[in-house]
Amino acid sequence: MHSLVFIKQVPDAAQVRINYETGTLIREGVPSIINPFDAHAIEAAVQLKDKYGGNVSVISMGPPMAKEILKKALAMGADKVFLLSDMVFAGADTLATSYALWAGAKKVAEEVGSIDIYWTGKQAIDGDTAQTGPGIATRFNIPLVTYAVEIKEVDKQNKKIKVSRLIDGGMETVEVPLPCLITTEETINTLRYAPLPYLIKAAKTSVVLLNSGNTEIDAEQCGLKNSPTKVKKAFTPPKREKGEMLEGNDEKTLNALYDKLEPILKQCGKL
Amino acid sequence: MIKQNITEYNNVWVFIEHNKGKVELVSLQLLSKAKEIARDLHCDVCAFTVGDNVKPLENEVAEYGAKKFYIIENSALKDYRTEPWRDSISHLISKNKPAVVLIGATALGRDLAGTVATVLKAGLTADTTALDIDPETKNLLMTRPTFGGNLMATIFCPDNRPQMSTVRPGVFEAIKNPSKMEIIKDKFSITEDEIVKKIIEKVQTGEDKLNLGFYDIIVAGGKGMGKKENFKLLENLANVLGGTWAVSRQAVQMGWAHHTRQVGQTGQTVHPKIYIAAGISGAIQHLAGMKSSDIIVAINTDDQAPIFEIATYGIVGDALKVLPKLTKTFKGKLKI
């Protein structure tokens, strides 16, 4: 049971501030973290490894600095980590990203053995697109299971897996043959506090660097130039003004609140 | 990147998401918005969907202004499964070459769009909240929040067609605009045996709606609600207002509510007309999930709570006492 987890380096949202004058994010001094949903994907893969054996590899695409989060992945129990870092990848949209990660994943499989489960978080907290996972699955032409909340059953013999996933208005359990790609919700597991030996192993293991030179990646499908979508402009939404404090919580206040909300309730067809 | 002749692509397509023989509201909202876009592009709005028996949806679809309704019916397409839906829909799109494809940004829609766009090698923009046509280039301008709503980005797709986008439910209004509609039935041959993914079990809770984004009124509770039993107070008020209830991450961690009701960075992002935050202090991760709500009413005992910084109206008080009073006040006024 070999796993490969796709992770993304994101700025710690809790520490990102906005410069309202320039309409940009202040990223200076903001630490980078593993996208929280991706961390749960790593944990899910490590838990399966603990139960069924095999190895867990992790790959990320990003600047050389992204090595740091891959080190963290090692400390969470990953065996091998890979960083796809090359200027030709820069500025990629989700289509170009899924291409590069797919090509990188094929290279990883050459090194660690054929992959049974590909994992990633349901979406990244910076871009919020939830498109890269589905994109990679499509490129591999393997079953896609998004929004996974529980690994129900692994049939190692017949190479099948049962997964519960969230759907609009409920939940469903699906069975798919391996290999497949699973995107994880935060609730799929609880992150463990990694044991010390993992950390020591992580400190001893180095990140394998992949680029357009040592992989079979077609530069004509990578980066900003080959991304169908482009950013026309970025701006900050108007800052929310501090509103009105209503004094007391007696009937008068609540009636006043009602009067203020009435036009909106009307608009929503509640009246 | 594959060079396309983008002038071959025409019309605005809207994906009709359906559940138990009914069209999801977001699809109707998108039909209405598509009408505006089609006007600017001098083309038609077309609807499309797949399933085992989707023809009965035609009345509803026609009522919201679609000129054509492209459908594929096949018993193997009964329940949504990514792969067969992806392939049948990709077939429809690549055959008919729409200029714009809009899909509701529901769990299903986002799962589907990401795979279809990859098959078509099309540009896809996720979870947009504004759609405009660039008057000069006629490109679709798709504006979406990123960084948990801290930054807005306008995306466009100059050289590729179709221009695909998933669109947030509830952003646009569904306006009836009946038109004479033509149904175009296509075929896609696939049998159950060829589909490797099997649905073992499906639990439609109804109660635990995944998509809080459907609601224009949300009553949310946090740690200040004290215990699980008190969440009934949220539900009561939500029922009176015809909305739904939600929770903060802390409430989920306390085991008071299911994750599906969580609003925030690691839960759902919502933007209702009215968001009532009861006993929620307003951690930045929570604010990221709700601060684009039109009106925010905050109830908290701590007058220094950060939630008051963004609240339209603030009431300093114990949510457990204020909520029942609010419910009573509104019930009297709304006469339900």
Place this chain on the structure above:
Amino acid sequence: MKKKDFDVIIVGAGPAGLAAAYKLSTAGIKVIVIERGAFPGAKNVMGGIFYRKAMEDLIPDFEKTAPLERHIIEQKVWLLSEDSALSGGLRSEKFNKEPYNCYSVFRAKFDKWFAERAKEAGALIITETVVKEPIIENGKVVGVKTDRPDGDLYADVVIAADGINSLLTKALGLRESITPDKVALTVKEIIGLPEKVINDRFCLNNNSEGATIEITGPFFEGMVTMGFIYTNESSISIGLGTIVEDLVKHKVNINDLLEKLKNHPIVKPLIAGGEIKEYMAHMIPEGGYFAIPKLYTDGFMVCGDAAMLVNAVHREGSNLAIESGKLAAETYLKAKEAGDFSAKTLSVYQKKMKNSFVLKDLKMYRHLPKMMEEKRQLLTKYPQFAIDAVYDMYNIDGVPKVDKIKAIKKSIGKLGYIRMAKDMFDLWRKVR
């Protein structure tokens, strides 16, 4: 055979721990460094002036790769009152020649760089792990317990470089919990400004020249406080440190005091128009020589802030830390040769420290903290008097200089000739 995972466990990836790790690793010793922060430097704050010498002894060409901001060519001291600053100091072209005496640095960047050097030399560095206590067998330190699952580690020697609140030295009874009179709370802001603006305001020729201002005097209301302003490449560090006991006694919030300093009419134009990039707060040991614990025991040595090695008068800390880490490492290498890690062998470390500038400097100033605490006039009345006297001499108002000097003498009389002379003599003796 005795259980052993590493030769040496170093607790804390600050300058002391990293210096020890670097020195030992280059000698082929198996070293692990355990840091509680998210990365080396994450938990570190200091004024931001870094002296070359100790580091150069360890890594001779460190200046080629280390992230240094500006080399300091001018060091000033201000006696600051509400509306005046009496300034002294030295600007010298001697400071403008390589090798430079000292630099402004950002510790977060600098420690990361230092950690990379230690890693390259072969040290293992793990982060986000808290060392809770030493493991003691037969009265000897043989390892540490961490807060991680499977978190026990064993080694010949444990070197504690775990900062001012050193859990290890406390657990071993080498020192007590730190008291509020022996620690300063230091706050600091990094204020971003264009390089050219900084060069103009501090009369610097280019981006690599820097200046420092240390601030004391009656402005700080009799609290033992040292303020500072340092130039970085494209920012200014401004901050102050006050003995915690004084803050409590005077009921002063240190952030308000920093705000007051930033708004002082003489300070304000230096930072005007800048944008606050970062804010930091940290405890700095100020106990001086008498607060230094015994530096070793069986299988154990302590360095840096954990050993209270800070020269409060000269705002030196990291160079003392580096020197102590280096000497601890040298001691280990000797002990390894002898195959004995008992207190007896490790006592060499204490001797080495005694003979180094570290303890010699601290010894020289040993009475100063107590004196500052007892004789507040040194911080208030005397500097105020000096400011007033100089003002009078500069102020041309028709009063003959002779009369002015008379008036000054008269006010010295009020302060008490004998007392002032004695205080001055004491001060001179204590820093001699």
